Amino acid sequence: MGFVGDPWICLPIAAAIIVGGLGFPVLFELGRHYRRPLHWTMNTKLVVVGTAVLLAAGTVFICALEWSNPRTLGVLSTADKLLAGFFQSVMTRTAGFNSLDFGQMDPATWLGVDILMFIGGGPAGTAGGLKITTFAVLFFILVTEVQGGTAVNIFGKRLSRSVHRQAITIVLLAVALVIGSTMALMLMTDFGLDRLLFETISAFATVGLSTGITASLPPAGQLLLVFLMFIGRLGPVTLASALALRARPVMYEFPKERPLIG
Numbered sequence: 001m002g003f004v005g006d007p008w009i010c011l012p013i014a015a016a017i018i019v020g021g022l023g024f025p026v027l028f029e030l031g032r033h034y035r036r037p038l039h040w041t042m043n044t045k046l047v048v049v050g051t052a053v054l055l056a057a058g059t060v061f062i063c064a065l066e067w068s069n070p071r072t073l074g075v076l077s078t079a080d081k082l083l084a085g086f087f088q089s090v091m092t093r094t095a096g097f098n099s100l101d102f103g104q105m106d107p108a109t110w111l112g113v114d115i116l117m118f119i120g121g122g123p124a125g126t127a128g129g130l131k132i133t134t135f136a137v138l139f140f141i142l143v144t145e146v147q148g149g150t151a152v153n154i155f156g157k158r159l160s161r162s163v164h165r166q167a168i169t170i171v172l173l174a175v176a177l178v179i180g181s182t183m184a185l186m187l188m189t190d191f192g193l194d195r196l197l198f199e200t201i202s203a204f205a206t207v208g209l210s211t212g213i214t215a216s217l218p219p220a221g222q223l224l225l226v227f228l229m230f231i232g233r234l235g236p237v238t239l240a241s242a243l244a245l246r247a248r249p250v251m252y253e254f255p256k257e258r259p260l261i262g
Contacts, residue, residue, distance in 0.1 A: 004087075004099040005080035013097060014090040016232055018055070019165045021093050021121030022047055024216060043241065047122040049095075051134035054116060071104035092116035092130040096208025097228060103212035107194040117205040118178075128206030128232055130174055170236055178198030181228055184219040188221045189213075199225065202231035234255050 003009040018028070026047045033039045040048075049114045063085035066073040087099050090112050102110075120129015136154075141164055142153045152159040178200050185196045195211045202209045203225040214225070 004084050004200065005076060007083060008085045009062055010083055010099060013095075014087055017095045018051065018095065021125060021127035022051065023122030023127070024243035025124050026122055042078055042154055042157050042159075043123070046133045046136045050136050051083075051122065052152030054119065054132070055086070055089055058092060058112075058116050059086045062088050062109060065106055065109045065112070066100070069104070069106060072100045080164070088113075089116070091209065093121045094126070094205060095099070096206050098209060101212075102198075102209055105211075110194050110198045112202070113209070114201045115211070117201050117207045118174075119207050122165050126202075130171060134167050134170055134236075137163055138171060141167075158170075170239055172203070173239070177228070177231065181224055184189065184224060185221050188218050189216075191216075200228060206233050 022030075026044045029040060030045045030048075034258055037045070059082075063073065063081060066085070067081060068074050069193065073084060077085060077250050084099050087097075090152075102113075107111075120131050121127025121228050123131045123133055137152075137159065140152050140154050140159065152164065178197075181192070181204075182197050182200045185191075185200065186193065189196070191213055195213050198209075198211050199214060199217075201207075205231055214222070217225070
């Protein structure tokens with residue numbers, strides 16, 4: 001926090017985190033075809049575009065909500081506010097450094113940071129969370145349904161239907177795990193939902209940020225966070241690999257029927 005306005009400290013750390021969060025497959029492809037974006041795979045395009053959008057959106061969101069908060073950005077100059085907002089936007093993608101006191105932020109800011117941490121960075125890299133590609137797939141599925149389309153097309157390519165099911169499965173299981181763990185912490189402690197949800201998502205996404213209550217949690221609560229860190233680091237990639245590898249052809253299909261939705 002003592003370096004909140006020092007670009008020589010904050011920007012190199014942020015750059016390292018952004019690069020590490022892209023994922024090794026994306027880095028290898030960018031190294032070979034960085035001048036030919038039309039040749040990038042769907043995965044690389046989703047990660048690069050998604051990273052840029054989330055970094056910009058996170059910076060604007062944090063600056064907008066904390067701009068006048070005297071306990072965070074309010075006492076800084078305009079340039080330092082923008083640097084701090086950008087730095088914290090990067091940190092939500094699985095880093096754990098903080099140049100601002102998260103415990104003094106507005107609860108609405110915590111909720112936005114929860115979403116950024118839950119999404120995380122690119123797959124097959126150092127980032128945590130459910131990964132940008134997972135949420136991008138769900139976003140394009142939503143857009144396709146709203147537009148009445150029959151196939152999900154992303155950057156001129158059709159998305160495999162098996163990827164639809166994998167993304168939905170991973171997200172729903174992760175949401176269930178986070179909600180269940182948050183409820184367990186609520187039963188163990190007297191802290192509010194906003195702080196406990198922040199701790200839970202930060203642990204699951206292996207981010208390392210905290211509102212300052214981790215040390216005050218009972219041993220059972222701290223062990224739960226340890227469990228979430230372990231599952232969050234290995235769970236999504238392991239589950240995605242298992243779902244992809246267990247696919248096998250079926251020699252029959254049941255009659256099709258549509259239940260009422262909504």
